[in-house]
Amino acid sequence: MxxxxxxxxxKTLKHRIKNDKYKLNTPLPNQNDLAKEFNVSRMTVKxxxxxxxxxxxxxxxxxxxxxxxxxxxxxTKEDLSFNEYTGLSQNLKRPIESKIIKxxxxxxxxxxCERLDITPTDPIYEILRLRIVDxxxxxxxxxxxxxxxxxxxxxxxxxxxxxxxxxxxxxLKISGAFRKITAEKSTELxxxxxxxxxxxxxxxxxxxxxxxxxxxxxxxxxxxxxxxHAYTMVxxxxxx
Amino acid sequence: MxxxxxxxxxKTLKHRIKNDKYKLNTPLPNQNDLAKEFNVSRMTVKxxxxxxxxxxxxxxxxxxxxxxxxxxxxxTKEDLSFNEYTGLSQNLKRPIESKIIKxxxxxxxxxxCERLDITPTDPIYEILRLRIVDxxxxxxxxxxxxxxxxxxxxxxxxxxxxxxxxxxxxxLKISGAFRKITAEKSTELxxxxxxxxxxxxxxxxxxxxxxxxxxxxxxxxxxxxxxxHAYTMVxxxxxx
DNA sequence: AAGTGGTCTAGACCACAAA
DNA sequence: TTGTGGTCTAGACCACTTG
Numbered sequence: 046m047x048x049x050x051x052x053x054x055x056k057t058l059k060h061r062i063k064n065d066k067y068k069l070n071t072p073l074p075n076q077n078d079l080a081k082e083f084n085v086s087r088m089t090v091k092x093x094x095x096x097x098x099x100x101x102x103x104x105x106x107x108x109x110x111x112x113x114x115x116x117x118x119x120x121t122k123e124d125l126s127f128n129e130y131t132g133l134s135q136n137l138k139r140p141i142e143s144k145i146i147k148x149x150x151x152x153x154x155x156x157x158c159e160r161l162d163i164t165p166t167d168p169i170y171e172i173l174r175l176r177i178v179d180x181x182x183x184x185x186x187x188x189x190x191x192x193x194x195x196x197x198x199x200x201x202x203x204x205x206x207x208x209x210x211x212x213x214x215x216x217l218k219i220s221g222a223f224r225k226i227t228a229e230k231s232t233e234l235x236x237x238x239x240x241x242x243x244x245x246x247x248x249x250x251x252x253x254x255x256x257x258x259x260x261x262x263x264x265x266x267x268x269x270x271x272x273x274h275a276y277t278m279v280x281x282x283x284x285x
Numbered sequence: 286m287x288x289x290x291x292x293x294x295x296k297t298l299k300h301r302i303k304n305d306k307y308k309l310n311t312p313l314p315n316q317n318d319l320a321k322e323f324n325v326s327r328m329t330v331k332x333x334x335x336x337x338x339x340x341x342x343x344x345x346x347x348x349x350x351x352x353x354x355x356x357x358x359x360x361t362k363e364d365l366s367f368n369e370y371t372g373l374s375q376n377l378k379r380p381i382e383s384k385i386i387k388x389x390x391x392x393x394x395x396x397x398c399e400r401l402d403i404t405p406t407d408p409i410y411e412i413l414r415l416r417i418v419d420x421x422x423x424x425x426x427x428x429x430x431x432x433x434x435x436x437x438x439x440x441x442x443x444x445x446x447x448x449x450x451x452x453x454x455x456x457l458k459i460s461g462a463f464r465k466i467t468a469e470k471s472t473e474l475x476x477x478x479x480x481x482x483x484x485x486x487x488x489x490x491x492x493x494x495x496x497x498x499x500x501x502x503x504x505x506x507x508x509x510x511x512x513x514h515a516y517t518m519v520x521x522x523x524x525x
Numbered sequence: 526a527a528g529t530g531g532t533c534t535a536g537a538c539c540a541c542a543a544a
Numbered sequence: 545t546t547g548t549g550g551t552c553t554a555g556a557c558c559a560c561t562t563g
Contacts, residue, residue, distance in 0.1 A: 049532060075548060086534045091550080104460065104499040107549045108542035112499055115402060162355060221521030223341065228468035228486035228511040246468035246486030246511070255521070259344035259354055271468040271486070278518070281461030281495070289551060315529060326553045331531080347530045348561035 050085050054093035057083070062102055062113055072110025073103070101279035141183070143204045146238070147173035153189070160253055160264050161191050168192045172203060175238045182239045183273070188265040195262065218257040225251045226276055229268070239270050246271040290325050294333035297323070302342055302353055312350025313343070341519035381423070383444045386478070387413035393429070400493055400504050401431050408432045412443060415478045422479045423513070428505040435502065458497040465491045466516055469508070479510050486511040 048056070058073075067073055076094070080087045094111060097103045105111040149171045158165055172188040188207075190198075195215065202210045211217045229249045231241040241247065247268045254263040288296070298313075307313050316334070320327045334351060337343045345351040389411045398405055412428040428447075430438075435455065442450045451457045469489045471481040481487065487508045494503040 051532080072548085077548095086536095087549095088535090088552095089533065092532090094549090101461070101463065104495075104497075105549060106498050106542085107540060108547080110548060114495070114499055220344065221341070221519070224518050224520060226466050226488070226516040226518075227514075228488040228509075230484075230486060230511070244470075244484040246470060248466070248468040255344075255354070257344075258346050259352055269468075271470070274467075276466040278464050278466075278520075279461070280464060280518075291551080312529085317529095326555095327530095328533095328554090329552060332551090334530090345530060346561085347559060348528080350529060 050083070051089050051092040051096070054079070054083050054085065054090060055096050058093065058097060059102065062097075067113055069113055069115065072112055075110060099279075099281055101281050104281075140178075142177040144175040144177065144238075145172070145200060145203050146175060147171060148198075148200065148203065150192070153191075157189055157264060161189070161261050163191050163193065170195070170198055172198075174203060181273075182270070185235065185238055185268045186265055187267075188263060190263050194256070194260060217262070220255050220257045220259075222252045222254040227251070228271075235268055235270075239268065241270055248274055248276065250276065290323070291329050291332040291336070294319075294323050294325065294330060295336050298333065298337060299342065302337075307353055309353055309355065312352055315350060339519075339521055341521050380418075382417040384415040384417065384478075385412070385440060385443050386415060387411060388438075388440065388443060390432070393431075397429055397504060401429065401501050403431050403433065410435070410438055412438075414443060421513075422510065425475065425478050425508045426505055427507075428503060430503050434496070434500065457502070460495050460497045460499075462492045462494040467491070468511075475508055475510075479508065481510055488514060488516065490516065 061067060073079070074082070076087050076090045079090045083090065094103065094105060098105060101114060103111055104114050150168050151171055152165055153161065153163060153167065153169045155165075157163075157169065158167075161167075161169070163169070168191070170188070170190045170192065172186070172190075174186045174188070176183045176186060194217070195211065208219070211219070227249050229247045231239075231243065231245050231247050235241045235245075235247055236243060239247075248271055250267045250269070252263075252265055252267075253261050254265070256262050301307060313319070314322070316327050316330045319330045323330065334343065334345060338345060341354060343351055344354050390408050391411055392405055393401065393403060393407065393409045395405075397403075397409065398407075401407075401409070403409070408431070410428070410430045410432065412426070412430075414426045414428070416423045416426060434457070435451070448459070451459070467489050469487045471479075471483065471485050471487050475481045475485075475487055476483060479487075488511055490507045490509075492503075492505055492507075493501050494505070496502050
């Protein structure tokens with residue numbers, strides 16, 4: 046299936062911006078000109094520009110034009126951005142290994158029932174994986190998923206990319222997640238697997254991930270060594 | 286100035302959803318019916334629904350309808366969500382106090398020049414504030430702002446809400462921010478003002494805040510006691 | 526086949542900024 | 545006054561789901 050026109054415009058403009066086709070401090074071509082160039086209506090151009098603005102690449106000012114936003118903070122030495130959710134593997138160029146610490150099936154407790162929107166007799170997988178990048182412990186992931194949605198998991202899938210399996214084999218698409226980020230003290234588990242020292246902080250990300258059709262399909266908690274990772278995000282408002 | 290129609294629709298629907306006017310597991314009225322009810326075009330309804338979907342309140346499925354998404358994770362015992370950026374004061378019902386630890390003017394270093402998009406001879410304010418809620422230390426904020434954008438700061442403004450001053454007196458509007466969240470070890474400053482123990486982790490949020498016209502106007506680092514606060518967010522994708 | 530949401534258009538009018 | 549982006553419409557066609 047071909048991309049919608051506005052997605053094509055987004056992709057083309059994104060490519061141009063990243064390759065410095067447009068100058069900083071001078072406006073992009075106006076919406077009418079872009080509409081002519083791409084042979085679409087101005088509304089379609091506007092929708093594409095809205096998306097780029099939301100992602101923080103540009104900003105528009107009525108009466109003036111549309112400008113490229115200088116990035117920053119992302120360019121510092123620290124690690125990766127999770128902003129586009131595709132699972133861990135897609136975000137890294139380097140190969141990732143997995144050590145399966147626990148792989149079990151059980152009934153969910155009350156909290157998990159509520160968060161995954163299932164009944165107490167819908168079995169779930171419980172998975173504890175250590176993810177390793179460049180032979181360094183990277184993140185400890187504790188995941189719960191209902192069998193109803195993700196059947197037939199096996200060790201081979203877990204060692205590779207779960208999200209790749211979901212997308213290609215089960216044809217499930219992810220729409221997003223609720224996330225909560227906290228700083229935590231390290232536990233014995235962290236010290237054992239992440240090689241954290243006793244008093245090293247842990248950056249913890251708890252999330253509920255949703256499919257495109259609105260079903261929650263994963264509850265997980267990821268624990269990162271504090272000195273290796275940061276969570277970065279863009280939070281640009283549109284309305285008002 | 287009156288809200289745009291789609292904003293009015295957003296607000297009305299949000300109110301209805303929060304007050305349980307629509308049933309879970311049954312679709313909302315379809316887009317044509319909503320358009321008739323609000324006396325707007327379907328495109329306008331669609332735009333409003335897109336915004337609600339982005340905020341995580343609803344999801345739509347082609348051929349089926351639009352449904353309310355059950356919230357979760359937000360309902361746990363932990364603290365507040367920063368998801369809508371309006372400065373700290375707006376997010377809390379309880380009164381907030383400020384203790385000004387440092388209030389200075391200086392020239393920016395190289396990093397600040399780049400992040401605030403200013404020259405080395407544009408003076409900046411440096412502010413260190415301890416924010417106190419319920420008589421408990423809440424967050425330690427270290428802020429840099431160019432005088433070019435925010436002139437005439439004084440202690441009285443700093444003790445109240447900086448953002449309120451920006452919006453009402455200077456008529457500046459904030460469009461959003463780049464943020465980086467990390468877990469850090471506590472420093473002597475944290476221990477002194479936040480009353481953190483030596484080995485307590487700190488949840489740190491570094492950000493560059495942007496005005497509506499694209500100018501960066503604040504670089505800040507906020508440090509929170511680990512056991513009191515979490516950063517929560519919705520990250521729902523639209524396209525594709 | 527009927528009903529849903531997703532996309533797209535051509536044109537209109539408005540608000541804002543600069544000259 | 546001109547040129548910019550922001551909103552809005554009425555109608556069209558398409559893709560998906562269920563009967």
